[in-house]
Every structure is written in C-alpha cells, then in structure tokens.
Amino acid sequence: MRRVLVLGGTGWLGREISRREVERGAEVFCLARGHSGHVADGAHLICADRSSAGAYDEVKTDWDDVIELAYEPALVEPALEALAAHAAHWTLVSSVSVYSKNDEPGADESARLVEPQDLSRYADAKVAAERSSAAALGDRLLIARPGLIVGPGDPSDRFGYWVARLERSGPALIPTVDRRFVQVIDVADLASWIEQAGRERVIGAINAVGEVHQMRDFFTAAIEATAYRGDLVELDDQILLAQGVNFWAGPRSLPLWLPETDTAFMQRSGAAFLAAGGTLTALDATLARVLADESSRNVHRERRAGLTPIEEITVLQAAG
Numbered sequence: 001m002r003r004v005l006v007l008g009g010t011g012w013l014g015r016e017i018s019r020r021e022v023e024r025g026a027e028v029f030c031l032a033r034g035h036s037g038h039v040a041d042g043a044h045l046i047c048a049d050r051s052s053a054g055a056y057d058e059v060k061t062d063w064d065d066v067i068e069l070a071y072e073p074a075l076v077e078p079a080l081e082a083l084a085a086h087a088a089h090w091t092l093v094s095s096v097s098v099y100s101k102n103d104e105p106g107a108d109e110s111a112r113l114v115e116p117q118d119l120s121r122y123a124d125a126k127v128a129a130e131r132s133s134a135a136a137l138g139d140r141l142l143i144a145r146p147g148l149i150v151g152p153g154d155p156s157d158r159f160g161y162w163v164a165r166l167e168r169s170g171p172a173l174i175p176t177v178d179r180r181f182v183q184v185i186d187v188a189d190l191a192s193w194i195e196q197a198g199r200e201r202v203i204g205a206i207n208a209v210g211e212v213h214q215m216r217d218f219f220t221a222a223i224e225a226t227a228y229r230g231d232l233v234e235l236d237d238q239i240l241l242a243q244g245v246n247f248w249a250g251p252r253s254l255p256l257w258l259p260e261t262d263t264a265f266m267q268r269s270g271a272a273f274l275a276a277g278g279t280l281t282a283l284d285a286t287l288a289r290v291l292a293d294e295s296s297r298n299v300h301r302e303r304r305a306g307l308t309p310i311e312e313i314t315v316l317q318a319a320g
C-alpha cells in the first residue's frame with residue numbers, strides 16, 4: 001500500500017489532497033498540531049508542533065510521497081533535514097506568487113523568480129522553500145505552483161465573494177474589466193493532480209493553473225450561474241482607490257481585481273500542468289459548486305474578503 005505523509009492536512013488544501021489519497025487507496029498520515037481543523041476521513045493525524053524538537057521522530061520511516069503545505073523556513077528546513085532521506089518523492093506546494101513580475105501573458109515556469117530577502121514575505125519564503133527543497137531532494141522533487149485556488153470550503157472568501165454577491169439583488173459594483181483576466185484552479189483539480197503526480201513521481205516546477213478567461217466573460221458566467229438580474233456597475237481604478245477599496249483580497253476589497261501592472265498574474269502558462277496529466281473543471285461547473293457551497297454557508301455571512309453591502313452602496317453613491 002502507498003504510504004503518504006502530509007505535512008499539514010488540517011487546512012483546506014491539505015485535507016482535500018488527503019481525501020484524494022485515501023480514495024485512491026493510500027495510507028495517509030498528517031503531521032500537524034490540529035489547530036487548523038480536522039484531517040480527512042480515513043487519514044491519521046499525528047499531532048506535533050513542527051517548531052519543537054523531536055517533531056519528526058514518529059515519522060522517520062520510508063514514504064512513497066511527502067507533501068509539504070507549509071513554507072515558513074522554520075518549518076520547511078527541519079522537515080527536509082529529518083525526512084528527505086526517507087522520501088521516494090516529495091511534493092512542495094508552492095505558488096505562482098514566486099515570480100518576480102506579472103507583466104508577460106503566457107509566461108511559463110522559466111520566468112524569473114523573486115530573490116528572497118525578507119523571509120516573512122510570502123513570495124520570498126516560497127522561493128526559499130523551493131530552493132532548500134531542491135537542494136535536499138534533487139530529482140525527487142515536484143514543485144507545484146498553484147494559481148488562485150477556488151472551490152467549496154475556500155477559507156479566503158475571494159472567488160466565492162462574486163457568486164455570493166450575485167445571489168443578492170441591487171446594482172453590483174465591479175472593477176473595470178477591460179484587459180483584465182481571471183485564471184483559477186479548482187481545488188478538486190489541484191488535489192487530484194497532486195495525488196496522481198505523486199503516484200507517477202512527476203518532478204520539476206509546474207504551474208497548477210486553469211484556463212485564462214477575460215474578466216468580462218467571468219462575470220457573464222457568474223451571472224448565468226446565479227439568479228442575478230440586476231446591473232453591473234464598473235468603476236475606474238482611480239475611483240475605487242480613492243474610496244479606499246483594496247485590490248485582490250481581504251476586507252474592503254474587490255476580490256480578483258489586480259493593478260494593471262499585474263494583470264498577467266492571471267495569465268500564466270498551464271501547458272506543463274496539462275502535459276503532466278492535470279485536468280480542468282469547466283468554469284461554469286466550478287461556479288455551480290461554489291454557489292452551492294456559498295448558499296449552504298449563507299451568502300449574507302461576514303466574509304474575509306470583499307465589500308460589505310453597506311460599503312458597496314457607499315462606494316457606489318460616492319462615485320455618483
């Protein structure tokens with residue numbers, strides 16, 4: 001039986017990967033504190049704080065795949081030291097945030113990376129994790145670089161904001177869509193591919209990204225997926241910024257909206273992912289799954305990302 005060690009497994013993606021591994025017959029162990037949530041049914045939690053001495057003592061045995069979800073050097077490096085010699089294959093979940101620029105549509109994995117300086121920054125820590133993993137594992141390492149991960153249960157509330165917003169009535173505020181793009185990866189596609197790539201011992205750095213859609217087409221598909229029959233009100237970047245609306249994520253934001261200089265962040269090449277066996281759920285199917293999830297979680301709930309209804313109305317009124 002395939003034995004898989006997930007370094008994590010209590011967060012959203014780690015649990016989804018573990019679920020696929022269990023479904024495909026692997027014996028799955030998840031090393032985590034248990035603070036972030038539960039592990040997938042059928043997986044075993046090994047409770048340990050990875051920043052403490054001896055955290056890896058229980059798992060220093062042979063593994064068909066080790067799947068690393070963390071990126072903080074204080075977690076990544078001791079794990080490599082303790083476990084690299086025991087792993088036939090290692091999968092590091094990195095990110096497309098490792099690239100230093102987002103100005104070239106269709107750029108592939110050879111694009112220049114951020115040079116790590118401040119390891120408390122996400123991109124810097126991700127690149128440092130890639131480098132230390134490569135040094136320890138050589139040709140046993142898969143570096144999966146997902147784009148924006150979306151799907152049911154997403155704790156970041158970004159993609160789901162739009163579906164939830166369009167389930168409500170009233171004019172919906174959106175950013176200017178011209179020359180803007182949406183590229184996401186459905187968590188189901190990502191988790192399935194990570195399981196398969198581990199089994200097939202795929203190696204190298206691979207962007208795990210979906211199809212590129214014009215942002216205009218994304219909103220058309222989101223409207224079709226929902227019952228929305230109101231107007232979309234596009235506002236210029238300058239107006240949104242003057243109203244204190246944030247790009248991309250978090251409170252008082254328009255999720256998925258990026259500065260014009262970064263629009264190619266959502267236009268990465270996914271050719272290597274498809275060549276390595278990745279498959280993609282159609283956007284309308286992902287939207288339908290997210291709508292079902294948003295409806296079950298209540299589209300009126302407080303969110304981690306987006307505008308509240310009052311913020312949205314205030315910005316629309318201020319813009320005239």
Ligand SMILES: NC(=O)c1ccc[n+]([C@@H]2O[C@H](COP(=O)([O-])OP(=O)(O)OC[C@H]3O[C@@H](n4cnc5c(N)ncnc54)[C@H](OP(=O)(O)O)[C@@H]3O)[C@@H](O)[C@H]2O)c1
Pocket residue numbers: 007008009010011012013014015031032033034035036037048049050051068069070071075093094095096145146147148149150156
């Ligand atoms: N969301 C996106 O759109 C996106 C895009 C690209 C890449 N990514 C990457 O995708 C991954 C997301 O992973 P995820 O959702 O499974 O989990 P996560 O929320 O990022 O948490 C990582 C895991 O590490 C564990 N952990 C943290 N500190 C620990 C410690 N001191 N000791 C032991 N375990 C510890 C957590 O478990 P406990 O808290 O239970 O200990 C959790 O299971 C990340 O690598 C992220 O950078 C995300």
